[in-house]
Amino acid sequence: MPRVVAVLRPDGPEVVEPAQPVITVDDLGLTRGDGCFDSGLVTDDGDGHVVRGLDDHLERLTRSAAALEITPPPREAWVSLVDAALAAWDTPGDASLKLVLTRGREWDPDAGPTAWVVVSPRASGRPQRGEGGSDPVRAVTLTRGHPSDAFEDAPWLLGGAKTLSYVVNVAAQREAGRRGAEDVVFTSTDGYALDAPMAGLLVVRDGRWLSTPTGPTGILESLSVATILRAAAEDGQDSAFELVPVEHLYDADGVWLVASSRGPTPVGELDGRPLRVDPDLVARAARYAGF
Amino acid sequence: MPRVVAVLRPDGPEVVEPAQPVITVDDLGLTRGDGCFDSGLVTDDGDGHVVRGLDDHLERLTRSAAALEITPPPREAWVSLVDAALAAWDTPGDASLKLVLTRGREWDPDAGPTAWVVVSPRASGRPQRGEGGSDPVRAVTLTRGHPSDAFEDAPWLLGGAKTLSYVVNVAAQREAGRRGAEDVVFTSTDGYALDAPMAGLLVVRDGRWLSTPTGPTGILESLSVATILRAAAEDGQDSAFELVPVEHLYDADGVWLVASSRGPTPVGELDGRPLRVDPDLVARAARYAGF
Numbered sequence: 001m002p003r004v005v006a007v008l009r010p011d012g013p014e015v016v017e018p019a020q021p022v023i024t025v026d027d028l029g030l031t032r033g034d035g036c037f038d039s040g041l042v043t044d045d046g047d048g049h050v051v052r053g054l055d056d057h058l059e060r061l062t063r064s065a066a067a068l069e070i071t072p073p074p075r076e077a078w079v080s081l082v083d084a085a086l087a088a089w090d091t092p093g094d095a096s097l098k099l100v101l102t103r104g105r106e107w108d109p110d111a112g113p114t115a116w117v118v119v120s121p122r123a124s125g126r127p128q129r130g131e132g133g134s135d136p137v138r139a140v141t142l143t144r145g146h147p148s149d150a151f152e153d154a155p156w157l158l159g160g161a162k163t164l165s166y167v168v169n170v171a172a173q174r175e176a177g178r179r180g181a182e183d184v185v186f187t188s189t190d191g192y193a194l195d196a197p198m199a200g201l202l203v204v205r206d207g208r209w210l211s212t213p214t215g216p217t218g219i220l221e222s223l224s225v226a227t228i229l230r231a232a233a234e235d236g237q238d239s240a241f242e243l244v245p246v247e248h249l250y251d252a253d254g255v256w257l258v259a260s261s262r263g264p265t266p267v268g269e270l271d272g273r274p275l276r277v278d279p280d281l282v283a284r285a286a287r288y289a290g291f
Numbered sequence: 292m293p294r295v296v297a298v299l300r301p302d303g304p305e306v307v308e309p310a311q312p313v314i315t316v317d318d319l320g321l322t323r324g325d326g327c328f329d330s331g332l333v334t335d336d337g338d339g340h341v342v343r344g345l346d347d348h349l350e351r352l353t354r355s356a357a358a359l360e361i362t363p364p365p366r367e368a369w370v371s372l373v374d375a376a377l378a379a380w381d382t383p384g385d386a387s388l389k390l391v392l393t394r395g396r397e398w399d400p401d402a403g404p405t406a407w408v409v410v411s412p413r414a415s416g417r418p419q420r421g422e423g424g425s426d427p428v429r430a431v432t433l434t435r436g437h438p439s440d441a442f443e444d445a446p447w448l449l450g451g452a453k454t455l456s457y458v459v460n461v462a463a464q465r466e467a468g469r470r471g472a473e474d475v476v477f478t479s480t481d482g483y484a485l486d487a488p489m490a491g492l493l494v495v496r497d498g499r500w501l502s503t504p505t506g507p508t509g510i511l512e513s514l515s516v517a518t519i520l521r522a523a524a525e526d527g528q529d530s531a532f533e534l535v536p537v538e539h540l541y542d543a544d545g546v547w548l549v550a551s552s553r554g555p556t557p558v559g560e561l562d563g564r565p566l567r568v569d570p571d572l573v574a575r576a577a578r579y580a581g582f
Contacts, residue, residue, distance in 0.1 A: 005316050027314070156463040
């Protein structure tokens with residue numbers, strides 16, 4: 001599978017072989033998960049590869065870095081990294097972009113943060129844009145172990161920061177697999193739906209377009225969810241960020257997991273119970289998301 | 292500062308320069324904090340460097356790996372790595388050993404897990420063994436955001452696993468610094484003391500030697516705390532793993548943060564309030580810990 005890796009060196013971007021070791025064992029991103037990342041969609045509309053909403057992704061990455069008190073490279077450095085990676089990317093079709101930043105080397109703090117970008121093909125099996133949305137997935141609810149206001153006044157818990165400390169997210173995905181499902185809806189101990197390990201949550205219920213608020217819940221801001229709710233509002237729909245009780249998922253008009261690189265994916269089954277998947281709503285959610 | 296890094300290659304251990312990049316950008320330990328580690332003390336009693344309780348550390352690392360469903364290299368491979376690192380370590384005095392294991396490369400799953408060990412000098416300013424214990428530190432209490440039973444029946448939250456996803460631990464240490472303290476006692480939302488970001492918690496109160504139970508609390512098992520409580524019991528003291536309410540810390544006979552590589556460190560001030568530091572108790576805790 002083709003991939004392009006571009007690493008930020010003191011004198012600018014360097015495209016390296018994906019299998020070339022470029023990280024030392026004292027990198028704090030590695031030893032402490034002390035870093036952040038962001039992911040976006042690279043579109044190919046016949047006129048070369050373009051990162052959709054690159055500035056939004058760079059701004060979110062900057063917010064994640066601020067929560068970690070890491071000073072990120074300037075915007076121009078990221079743009080030069082992305083440009084270098086895309087210049088080396090010659091696979092037709094849409095792709096995924098990942099931007100990664102770590103605190104840098106523990107044993108050489110003067111070296112500053114470590115930064116790189118990766119361009120990869122979109123996950124196989126995902127529909128292309130314009131195909132009317134993804135096939136439904138099965139999901140399970142799993143507790144995140146905290147109440148829905150746990151991150152209020154506790155900035156050290158790093159709510160909302162897209163950090164490299166993702167081990168619980170991948171463990172939850174494995175638990176879903178064990179339960180015969182493909183994905184997870186995290187829940188709070190006080191009974192609300194939160195988000196998914198690698199996606200935001202979208203719920204349509206009684207005609208209202210809803211998603212979990214950021215802030216006290218600790219969930220990551222989803223740029224794609226924000227895009228969808230904005231488009232829904234502009235289309236005359238009632239839309240809001242508000243806590244959705246878990247039991248409201250089972251009789252919703254539709255539930256989606258939403259990520260930049262894959263668009264909105266309908267949940268067709270939750271905890272073994274079938275959820276409504278309305279083709280018109282699925283197509284509309286995909287359209288709102290620009291998919 | 293001298294350091295030795297030994298990496299596990301397919302054909303055995305290789306000692307590499309600490310500044311040599313040996314990790315690829317797709318290593319899941321780096322991109323997801325998806326790996327685990329363990330730390331121990333290397334003693335130098337004039338007869339060469341020896342890892343104290345290496346088997347206990349390897350067993351705890353194996354338990355962490357099992358929680359992550361990572362198949363670790365066999366014990367002999369770890370022992371050969373440690374031997375290779377210690378053979379290259381020629382700095383007199385005690386040292387720290389870190390063993391690290393990640394799930395390996397995302398883009399080359401057949402390559403298997405990534406494993407390495409690091410030998411470093413003990414943090415400067417720590418007393419040597421036999422000096423009667425460390426100087427007291429100032430600490431603050433910070434919430435961990437979850438109740439004390441959050442990890443019950445939720446193995447995907449990876450309670451008790453010493454994972455590489457440590458970003459909240461280091462963010463909490465920074466918060467302590469902002470508050471004029473050197474360390475943290477994490478607390479549960481229901482009012483109990485848990486542990487410290489990089490150490491276990493020991494409390495002596497009304498003559499009883501206490502520490503937080505593992506399991507539902509999600510805290511890491513502390514080998515040093517276990518050693519101390521065992522030695523206390525053998526010495527005729529009442530000792531137990533039981534939840535300690537936060538307010539019981541302020542009027543305890545003594546509170547310590549405990550880690551293999553630094554021994555028990557008394558907390559002299561918590562949230563700006565002075566704690567009791569009884570020299571006899573401090574010396575006894577150090578002795579129980581073998582320091």
